Amino acid sequence: xxxxxxxxxxxxxxxxxxxxxxxxxxxxxxxxxxxxxxxxxxxxxxxxxxxxxxxxxxxxxxxxxxxxxxxxxxxxxxxxxxxxxxxxxxxxxxxxxxxxxxxxxxxxxxxxxxxxxxxxxxxxxxxxxxxxxxxxxxxxxxxxxxxxxxxxxxxxxxxxxxxxxxxxxxxxxxxxxxxxxxxxxxxxxxxxxxxxxxxxxxxxxxxxxxxxxxxxxxxxxxxxxxxxxxxxxxxxxxxxxxxxxxxxxxxxxxxxxxxxxxxxxxxxxxxxxxxxxxxxxxxxxxxxxxxxxxxxxxxxxxxxxxxxxxxxxxxxxxxxxxxxxxxxxxxxxxxxxxxxxxxxxxxxxxxxxxxxxxxxxxxxxxxxxxxxxxxxxxxxxxxxxxxxxxxxxxxxxxxxx
Numbered sequence: 001x002x003x004x005x006x007x008x009x010x011x012x013x014x015x016x017x018x019x020x021x022x023x024x025x026x027x028x029x030x031x032x033x034x035x036x037x038x039x040x041x042x043x044x045x046x047x048x049x050x051x052x053x054x055x056x057x058x059x060x061x062x063x064x065x066x067x068x069x070x071x072x073x074x075x076x077x078x079x080x081x082x083x084x085x086x087x088x089x090x091x092x093x094x095x096x097x098x099x100x101x102x103x104x105x106x107x108x109x110x111x112x113x114x115x116x117x118x119x120x121x122x123x124x125x126x127x128x129x130x131x132x133x134x135x136x137x138x139x140x141x142x143x144x145x146x147x148x149x150x151x152x153x154x155x156x157x158x159x160x161x162x163x164x165x166x167x168x169x170x171x172x173x174x175x176x177x178x179x180x181x182x183x184x185x186x187x188x189x190x191x192x193x194x195x196x197x198x199x200x201x202x203x204x205x206x207x208x209x210x211x212x213x214x215x216x217x218x219x220x221x222x223x224x225x226x227x228x229x230x231x232x233x234x235x236x237x238x239x240x241x242x243x244x245x246x247x248x249x250x251x252x253x254x255x256x257x258x259x260x261x262x263x264x265x266x267x268x269x270x271x272x273x274x275x276x277x278x279x280x281x282x283x284x285x286x287x288x289x290x291x292x293x294x295x296x297x298x299x300x301x302x303x304x305x306x307x308x309x310x311x312x313x314x315x316x317x318x319x320x321x322x323x324x325x326x327x328x329x330x331x332x333x334x335x336x337x338x339x340x341x342x343x344x345x346x347x348x349x350x351x352x353x354x355x356x357x358x359x360x361x362x363x364x365x366x367x368x369x370x371x372x373x374x375x376x377x378x379x380x381x382x383x384x385x386x387x388x389x390x391x392x393x394x395x396x397x398x399x400x401x
Contacts, residue, residue, distance in 0.1 A: 008198070009135065009136060009137035009138075010135050010136045010137060010140070010144075010195065011137050011139075011140065012136075012137065012139060012140025012143060012144075013140075016195050017136065017137075017140060017144070019193045019194070019195055020131075020132070020135065020136065020144065020193070020194060020195050021143070021144045021147045021148070022147070022193055023189070023190045023193035023194035024128050024131070024132065024144070024147065024148040024151065024190075024194070025147050025148060025150065025151035025154075026151065026186045026187075026189045026190040026193070027087060027091065027124055027128055027148070027151065027186070027190050028128070028148045028149065028150070028151025028152040028153075028154075028155060029151045029152070029154050029155035029158065029186055030091050030094075030095070030124075030155060030182075030183045030186035030187060030190070031091075031094075031121055031124045031125060031152065031155060032151075032152045032153075032154075032155030032156040032159060033154075033155035033156070033158050033159035033162075033179055033182065033183065034094050034095060034098050034117065034121065034155075034159065034179060034180070034183050035063055035064070035067065035117075035118070035121060035155075035156075035159070036060070036155075036156050036159040036160060037098070037159035037160070037162070037163045037175070037176060037179040038059045038060060038063075038101075038114070038163070038176065039060055039159070039160055040160050040163055040164045040167070041059075041163055041164075041167060041172045041175065041176070042056040042057060042059070042060075043056070044167060044172040045059060045107075045110075045172070048172065049106075049107040049110075051107060055107075058111055058114075059110065059111065059114050062111055062114050062115045062118065063114045063115065063117055063118035063121075064118060064355060064358070064359070065115075065118065065359070066115045066116070066117075066118030066119045066122075067118040067119070067121050067122055067355065068351075068352055068355040068356065068359070069119070069122070070118060070119045070120070070121065070122020070123070071122045071125055071126050071348050071351045071352055071355070072122075072348050072349070072352045073122065073348075074086070074122045074123050074126050074127060074348055082197070083127055083130065083131045083134075083197050084191075084194055084196060084197065086123045086127055087123060087124050087127050087128060087131075087190070087194075088187060088190065088191050089123065090120055090121060090122070090123030090124045090127075091124060091183065091186065091187035091190060092184070092187050093120040094117050094120040094121045094183065095180050095181075095183030095184045095186075095187060096180070096184075097113050097114075097116055097117040097120060097180075098117060098176060098177075098179055098180035098183060099176075099177055099180035099181070100113050101113045101114060101117070101176050101180075102173045102174070102175075102176040102177035102180060103173065103177075125347070125351050126345075126347040126348035126350075126351055127347070128148055128347075129145070129148075129332055129333075129335065129336055129347035129350075129351075130336065130346075130347050131194075131197065132144050132145055132148065132333070132336060133333070133335070133336020133337065133339070133347075134197065134336075135195070135197060135198060138337065139283060140283065141279075141283070141333050141336065141337065142278070142279030142280060142281075142282040142283040142287070142329070142330065142333050143276055143279040143280045143283060144279070144333075145275075145279050145329055145330075145332055145333035145336075146275040146276035146277065146278055146279025146280065146329040146333075147275065147276045147279070148275075148329075149271070149275035149279075149325060149328055149329040149332065150271065150272045150273075150274075150275035150276050150325070150329075152271075153268065153269065153271030153272045153274075153275060153325055154269075154272055156268065156271075157266070157268045157269050159179060162175070162178065162179060162182075163175040163176065163178075163179060166178050221338060221339065221346075223334075223338045223395055224335065224338050224339065224346060224349075226391045226392075226394055226395050227331055227334055227335050227338065227350060227395070228349055228350055228352075228353040229353065229387070229388075229391050230291070230327070230331045230388055230391055230392065231328075231331060231332075231350045231351065231353040231354035231357065232353040232354065232356060232357035232361075233295075233357065233384045233385065233387055233388035233391070234324055234327050234328050234331065234354070234357070234388065235324075235328070235354045235355065235357040235358045236357030236358060236360065236361030236362065236384055237298060237320075237324070237357075237361070237381045237384045237385055237388075238298075238320065238321070238324040238358075239357075239358040239361070239362040240361050240362050240364075240365035240377060240380065240381055241302070241305070241317070241320055241377070241381055243362050243365055243366070244365055244366070244369045244374070244377050245305065245313070245317060245374075247369060248313075248373075248374045249264070249310075249313070254310060264314055264317065267314070267317050267318040267321050268321055270318055270321050270322045270325070271321060271322070271324070271325030273322075274321075274322045274323075274324075274325040274326040274329070275325045275326065275328075275329040276329075277326070278290050278294065278325075278326035278327070278329045278330050279329050279330065279333060282329075282330045282333070287330050287333075287334050287395075288392055288393075288395050288396040290326065290330050291327055291330045291331060291334075291392045291395075292389060292392045292393070293326075294323045294324075294326040294327035294330065295323065295327060295385055295388045295389050295392065296323075296389070297319050297320075297322060297323035297326070298319065298320045298323035298324060298327070298385055299382065299385045300316075300319055301315070301316040301317065301318065301319025301320035301321075301322075301323060302316065302320060302378055302381055302382055302385070303316070304316030304319060305317065305320075305374070305378065306374065306375070306378055327388075328354075331350070332347070332350060334395075335347055335350045361380070361384065364380070365377050365380055365381075368380045
């Protein structure tokens with residue numbers, strides 16, 4: 001359908017708006033449950049395939065690395081493909097690959113399938129953000145993006161919890177197969193609910209010169225590079241805290257068990273509330289204000305984790321988690337508002353920075369832990385949050401864009 005200014009947007013409160021929002025919630029759930037379902041099963045992989053913990057962790061790191069590359073490529077490919085078809089294909093293939101992982105007889109076959117799964121999943125995150133930015137009226141974009149990010153929070157938690165429970169009852173293979181089947185069901189729900197694109201016309205045959213020029217324009221667009229930086233800051237801070245807080249709680253004076261630490265991380269579900277709430281607040285009070293408040297809440301939570309009482313540490317983890325999901329929902333939605341063209345490419349650049357932050361800062365945090373303990377980790381995260389607040393202050397003048 002022609003992309004004209006007369007074509008109506010999806011207005012908040014309408015049936016089509018809620019269909020799109022719920023469809024993208026299913027997509028977010030499926031993406032993150034498929035991606036992270038193997039995380040609680042790493043010890044099972046070590047026992048089943050006689051591999052070390054470091055080798056077992058490749059089932060996660062290979063998928064996320066492939067996802068980062070695929071997201072960047074999807075930003076280019078999506079300009080010539082149907083949004084609906086690309087996301088449906090990505091969800092279908094990744095769910096089928098997950099079922100393949102559950103029956104893989106050899107370790108290296110399992111790793112190859114997990115890497116391919118990361119590549120397949122790359123067709124969802126950037127395209128989902130672009131779809132919402134193109135189809136949803138600006139007044140309702142924050143809430144719609146928040147629901148999508150909330151879906152990723154549900155998926156990230158469910159992928160860990162469901163596999164753990166099913167693996168205890170049956171086996172790790174049944175657990176992964178269950179997640180794959182749930183992924184297929186989520187894809188079917190997504191496919192039936194998502195309204196067709198009305199503000200996007202695929203442009204095929206775009207050459208390298210076009211994509212290179214569009215990429216340069218993204219970095220010249222006022223505000224977009226700062227939002228890419230915020231993606232790096234938010235995910236880098238969040239993953240670093242989650243990576244190393246467990247080491248602190250395993251050590252004296254807490255000496256918590258892995259089960260007790262896992263119970264604490266149920267606060268991950270605060271993201272289900274934070275994401276749509278922050279989107280609605282951003283629509284009402286402005287994106288810069290809500291994003292600044294989210295970063296300050298993360299800083300408050302970080303300070304609480306430096307205190308001795310366990311209750312303060314748990315409260316701090318909850319604050320950081322709530323602030324992260326709130327900030328990510330606002331920043332990701334803002335990318336689509338500022339990108340005037342090639343919105344899929346702009347979303348892909350944001351998510352590329354997001355996953356690079358996870359990889360680089362999350363890894364470097366280990367050196368800070370080894371050298372300076374929790375104070376070193378907290379200092380690294382605090383420095384990132386300061387950078388994030390400064391970037392947000394620079395963005396305030398674009399808040400009405």
